[in-house]
Amino acid sequence: MNLPNGPRYSRFVRLLKFIFKPLEYLDETYQRYGDIVSIERKNSPPLIYLANPQAINRIFSADPGLFEYGGNVRAKSLMTYLWGSNSLMLLDGASHRQVRKLLMPPFHHGNVNKYSQLIDNITDRVTNNWTLNKPMPVRPSIEEITLQVILQVVFGLEKGERYDRLKKLIPSLLNTVSSPASALLIFFSNLRKDWIPFSPWKRFVKIKEEVKQLIYDEIIARRKNSDNSDRTDILSLLISAKDENGNGLSDDELHDQLMTLLLVGYETTVSGICWAFYWIHSLPEVRQKLLEELNTADSKDLDKIAKLPYLTAVCQESLRLYPVAIGASVRTFKYPTNIMGYDLPAGTSLIASIYLVHQREDLYPQPKCFIPERFLQRQYTPYEYFPFGGGNRRCVGAALAMLEMKLVIANIVSNFELELSNERPIAPVRRGLTIAPSPNLEIIATGLRPQKTPVFA
């Protein structure tokens, strides 16, 4: 069989490299084997990493019926456990199309803009608690902002017992699998044993079950009050949404979509914002240019801020250099196919490698450098730049995530004089299934910019 080349490590060594040094592993395979790499798998056709934009274009624009989603059986069973079997991430074919059609409208560009004021207010509330001249880790504040945004936008929750519990439990849930070592649980099913005392998995299961119950309780409560038509949150829209036959989503379906949105949308957006913070404050010329641009806009005109070209380019470049999701979802061919001259058997799985395409020197000269200007000088196609994946599986929350990134950064950078608290380099590290800045990312707020009224206790 004419398969692409690829590394011949054992599955164990490959997984360890992928877990502990994911970007080095991908760089190494690209340099050695080029932009199509074949990974051997036990008892099944290979897994292909693809970093060729034209071939990725073919995949993203192909008939979705040619693929199955969700990777191998083991990965699928974990995802089913995490999100539920009705999760958009696990559906295929007509049922995927149908649920996506119900889910998409509230996430469209025009619709997410109505959340701008809410994002700005939440950012004000969280940063009002900052203490000047004291080093503080960036991630917890960004987590707090993003969690409040997601709980309000998705659930319409801003106070109450369920809100307080979810606000506490979601970060704990994700933190149990955030370190590279605990990410072993995701990749090695044998470690997922809840009878081992103090095992992180046991803790994970306990928190996950409580979150699940809280989501069901909220759905039931909201169905009882579903005639409150003023609500604009996604749960309300989903409760009232009907397909062309007049059918709505069941409680189980609603639960699985909400759990997916919460878990997938929160962690990714936090890491994207943290990266942008790091670059802005480690490169004085970037910060200066950004401030000059922000000074041209009225800080209350959030629509204008969200359209600022340099701010947009800074966010795009942050998601280019270290994309939070290094690959799009696994697509498995249902039929034999030919990609880049290679004949691949049915059952071959494929990952469009976001990280490797974003590192291509022919598209992004000096790919390891942070250069927002590249996005002002050139328009990239959706298969040259795709931090949110593509085709019929493209991220549902892309517009919301970009809006949040821009508004949170604009708010904080315009209001605070900030600097990194130390010179230690920040490295990309694994956080569960995603890539994030290492946890030592700390800033010091050294002062307030003139328009900010001091509100410190």
Ligand code: HEM
């Ligand atoms: C910076 C933030 C984010 C990044 C980098 C990101 C990235 C991605 C990527 C790469 C995919 C897979 C696409 C593919 O396979 O082609 C995806 C899927 C998805 N994302 Fe996001 N995401 C982000 C934020 C969000 C937010 C805020 C939400 C919702 C609140 C969300 C919900 C989803 C859902 C539901 C899917 C599954 C789509 C499907 O299978 O049809 N994401 N995301």
